[in-house]
Amino acid sequence: MRNYTEVLKQVDDSSRVYLTRNGHGEYGILTMAEIDELDRCRAAYTLLSKLKKAEERADKDGWISADELEKELGVAD
Incomplete structure (x- = not known):
């Protein structure tokens, strides 16, 4: 990619x-803020999935x- 700097100028949260x-x-280029938000969403989804299971x-x-x-946790007196 020869116009790296110009391409990065076009990246923001809405574009x-x-x-x-x-x-x-x-590939898609994301801002670091978007990557952080995706990581938080992935972590929340993983936690909710485990809680549901x-x-x-x-229940079963x-x-x-x-x-x-x-x-079970080894914290009993």
Whole structure:
């Protein structure tokens, strides 16, 4: 890419720049703020997915008491 600086001037939160290979979209250039936001969204999605699976398992297999949880986590007295 010969006009690297000019391309980066076009990138902002409302205007992404796409790079193509053989006429097909291959890459997208994002701002660091957008990448940080994507990382936060991915982390939140992962957490919610795990919580949903845990809730489904608890509904199926039964919930444990707070004492059992502490014992399982190794924090029981």
